[in-house]
Amino acid sequence: MKEYILLMISAALVNNVILARFLGLCSFMGVTTRIDTAVGMGMATTFVITVSSMADWAVEAALLQPYGLGYLRTVTFILIIAAAVQFTEMIVRKVSPPLFQMLGIYLPLITTNCAVLGVALLLVEGKMNFIGATLFAFASSIGYSLVMIIFAGLRERLALADTPRLFAGPPIGFIIASLLALAFMGFSGLSTS
């Protein structure tokens, strides 16, 4: 149990997908102008990363490893991610058309989000069991959502602040992101004892 808790803290905070591994930076800068869009994108990404990682683990364990097809890993995972996004879109549309109208716009963005593929490839590297892989993927995506929401909150305030024209927009956004990354580096000092 302790092993899984540490795995999740490590994935969400210490090795944060955005601030430590620098994955998903396109959506990090693009969808964080408002908190509500950051929440929508974060939740959708959490769902897709978790579900696609479960499928990736199953395909890796049942097909790629036993038959020595490791060279097809990246292509296969991209295919699985695209299928997971389509599946999610289909399910949300069937479950509730109004929800699809509200949230559907975030789903295609996830297909091109490198964080989803990055987490899947990290799972293979980590050689985890199924529950460990799922918890790792879930915690990684929670870390992604957390940073997206924090950054969106900062940018909402920044939009009202008196920023010098030279730094207005993305430049000050990148400076804030680097400060946030420095702050998150503090989590690497967490003690497990």
Next chain:
Amino acid sequence: MDEPLHSTTDFSAPTMAEGIAHVVAVEGTVAWLVPEQTTSCGGCASASACGAKGIGTTASRLEARRFQLVNDIGLRVGERVVVGIRENALLKASITAYAIPLATLLIAGALAQWAAGSDIVTMTAMFAGLALGLWLARLGAGRLMVRGDLAPRFLRRAGAGDTCNS
């Protein structure tokens, strides 16, 4: 350079999240609208290299997101209007669509792992949990819809300078 903000500036978000939509049809007292073509990120400096634009802006996707409003203000086809949803509606919708299925998936997986300790059993339990979660999400979405929490509301007619990012 603009005047510095006063310390009592209200940083809270607006009570309605706004967007722009086009009226595409009027049927009796109901107007059908589609959201203005945009990606959720509103475009960025790397828009030409970003896959989101090509996927998210096709006519079919917009058509799929068509919605209706009660036309008691005389909207005509082709008009641009500003519509809004309550600021917490997106949060409620996200929790209903994604958090409930994820929670049931993880709880089912954790219970199966604790009881059986086998990857196959855990996997099966997780997919069953996902199915249960989707069913619960459907119930929750129905409840939100009945309360009108998910329905966009007409706010005003859009001016020529109004954009989805303004």
